[in-house]
Amino acid sequence: MNKITIEPITRLEGHGKIEIFLDEKGNVANTYFQVPELRGFEQFCVGRLAEDMPVITNRICGVCPEAHHMASVKALDDLFGVVPPPAAVKIRELIYMAFYVTDHTTHFYALGGPDFIIGPEAPPAERNILGVIKKVGLDIAKQVIDCRARNHHILELLGGRGIHLVAGVPGGWSRAVSVDERRQIEDIARKNIDFALFTLKIFSDIVLKNSAYLDLITSDIYLHKTYYMGTVDDKNRVNFYDGLVRVVDPEGKEFVKYHPKEYASHIAEHVEPWTYLKFPYLKNIGWKGFEDGINSGVYCATPLSRLNVSDGMATQLAQEHYEQFYETLGSKKINGRYQPVHYRLATHWARLVELLYAAEHMLELAIDPEITSDHIRNIPKEIKGVGIGSVEAPRGTLTHHYISDTRGVLTKINLIVGTTNNYAPMSMSIKRAAQKFIYNGQIVTEGLLNKIEMAFRLYDPCLSCATHTLPGKMPMEVTIRDKDCNIIRTLARD
Amino acid sequence: MQEIKKKTIIIGLGNPIVSDDGVGIKAVRILSETIKDDAITFKEIYIGGMQLMEAMVGYDRALIIDAIAAGGVVGSFYELALSDISRSRNSYSSHDTDLLSAIDLGRMAGLLLPNDIKFWAIEVKDVITFSEGLTEEVQNALPDFIKVIAQDLLDGEI
Structure with a gap:
């Protein structure tokens, strides 16, 4: 059997390796997206005070520490049996929206966007943020740069420290918003809305008006009909910070809606011998392998998933773009809600609809009179011993689960991080793209490889926290081997 | 101690809870306690790429301290130019871009970035185990590593 190895994956946070096995005819027989794992995170945390977790877990990686900080403080609210005051919840949400704006902006301009704006066949040296410019x-x-700077300013101002927040505490937030700061934040939010609309226009002009790109998005190469997961509010609208977890089937019917604390009743993890990372699946459907369809427990938790599980967006402009998204991609409404879009490349567009929602919601929070309240914490008075908190990380539903003794010292922890949810769908997308692009022993070009990489890049995977590994310089090397595993061709790039 | 004239930022890069990967963070913490000069800012950064570039805005000189896994003897020191940074562990962020591209981007956007950017890296042993401590070899090498960096900081003024 011939083997092609892509290792490590370019523009993918953390370390991973793709192996593509060819059959005798040079067609793709199977693919393996392998993920290594660092050692001992659970042991590192056991024995520590639970209240240290928001600061510890946000150091798992440098990409989405804000998401870990929020999930962690929500888990502590639960563990200490305390409900934060409304102003604290609003400050948490406000800071979380600033994080989302930064994160989704960076993904579009530096990671996902170049494939479309520069073109999937362009040389890697041009297919990057400088090429976009x-x-x-x-x-x-x-x-x-301005967008990142103004939102990092909010993170630093309200988070107590830039990058790795320290202001979240059980029962609230430790830093109030002054009247002057509120004005600054309102101004920033308005600029964010303009920037999100500008970005959506770029996407429309360059991607949607290009029939070749639209054909690529709507082709069956990047299509999977799975279940979808995301958090919704009490009107079933997308919510990043709080709500119930809703799962819809491939036809768009609600399969289950549950409180994040009940996650263990709905999610199980499948183990494969060739990777350290586990594959979450819907427990009440069961693991049926790497398969699409209503009978397979594989689900997806991404920006596309969040739109697919929702009945709409909670802000006006985002709702308009949500409707345009489904209408353009040919989704029909059934019982008042759109059927899911299964084209995985549409995730890039869904991410921009979310960018606009985050910007608009930031403005809603900034002009809320309660945001400047100084009642920002309720002091915990008990230790319940179990705490579960969940948020929508940009890369999927993020759950923190802590168990402590009566002193609040941790005895067990479990994290299901955003990217982990999507491990099975990512593996399936890689296999499908490989099968479509590599056949009959043809020479594998750089452009073909990039189109395979696009199959997982759309998920915006962050293996740093999925595996607890760390980023480093990651050149890409592709090795093509004959049936005896001899190298017959190597492609590499820095 | 000789007075530093260039507005300088010294950045410790890495993850402080994954064994030797946190050596840059530990080094900058020690340097910040031993070198007191108004022209120097000490900062901890946990990811490369754009965040690392953005941290250097407004300085004349940047010195970045990081771990490296170059296959050498554990505890060896490396002085690296900006063009060598692909060899240091944390200067790149695969969530956005490499540092060189980030610097190009920043300059295109009109940011004032230092012309003098240098890396000091130390060969590490364990970057996969969660721990707040360094391995014995790296811990033992750390004092000399810090002395070399401190001297280099002064030499750069001459």
Whole structure:
């Protein structure tokens, strides 16, 4: 059997390796997306005070520490049996929206967007954020930098420290918002809305108006009909911070809606011998292998998933773009809600609809009179011993589960991180793309490999926290071997 | 101690809870306690790419301390130019871009970035085990590593 190895994956946070096995005819027989794991995170945490977790878990990686911080403080609210005051919840949400704006912006301009704006066949040296600037214009560099800077300012201002927040505490937040700061934040939120609309226009002009790109998005290469998961509010609208976890089947019917604390009743993890990372699946459907369809427990938790499980967006402009998203991609409404879009490349567009929602919701919070309240914490008075908290990380539903003794010292922890939810769908997407692009022993070009990489890049995977590994410089090497495993061709790039 | 004239940022790069990967963070913490100069800012950064670039805005000189796994003797020191940074562990963020591209981006956007950017890296042993401590070899090498960096900081003024 011939083997092609892609290792490590470019533009993918953390370390991973793809192996593609060919049959005698040079067609793809199977693919393996392997993930290594660092050692001992659970042991590292056991024996520590539970209240240290928001600061510890946000150091798992440098990509989405804000999501870990929020899930962690929510788990502590539960563990200490305390409900934060409304102003604290609003500050948490406000800071979380600033994080989302930054994160989704970075993904679009640096990671996902270049495949479309520069083109999937372009040389890797051009298919990056500098290539985007060359194509779209120098002003975009300033806009991206400004967007990151103003939202990082909010994170630092309200989070107690930039990058790794420290202000979240059980029962609330430790830093109130002053009247002057509220004005600043309102101004930033308005700029974010303009920037999100500008970004959606770029996507419309460059991607949606290009029939070749639209054909690529709506082709069966990047299509999977699975279950979808996401958090919704009491009107079944997308919510990043709080709500119930809703799962819909491939036809869009609600399969289950549950409180995040009940996750263990609905999610189980499948183990494969060739990787350290486990594959979460819907317990009440069961693991039926890496299969699409209503009888397979595979589910997906991404921006596309969040739109698919919802009945709409909670802000006006995002709702308009949500409707345009489904209408353009040919989704029909059944019982008042759109059927799911299964084209996985549409995740890039869904991410931009979420970017707009985050910006609009930030403005809603910034102009809420309660945001400047100084009642930002309720002091915990008990230790319940079990705490579960969940948020929507940009990469999927993130759950923190802590168990402590009567002193609040941790005895067990479990994390289901955003990317982990999508491990099975990512593996399936890689296999399908490989099968579509590599057949009859043809020479594998750089462009073909990039189209296979696009199959997982759309998930915005962050293996740093999925595996607790760390980023480093990751050149890509592709080795093609004959049936005796001799190397017959190597492709590499820095 | 000689007075530093260039506005300088010294950045410790890495993850402080994954064994030797946190050596850059530990080094900058020690340096911040031993070197007191208004021209120097000490900062901890946990990821490379754009965040690392953004941390250097407004400085004349940047010195970045990181771990490296180059296959050498554990505890060896490396002085690296910006063009060598693909060899250090944390200067790259695969969630956005490499540091060189991030610096190009920043300069295109009109950010004032230092012309003088240098890395000091130390060969590490364990970067896969969660621990707040360093391995014995790296811990033993750390004092000399810090002395070399401190001297280099002064030499750079001459």
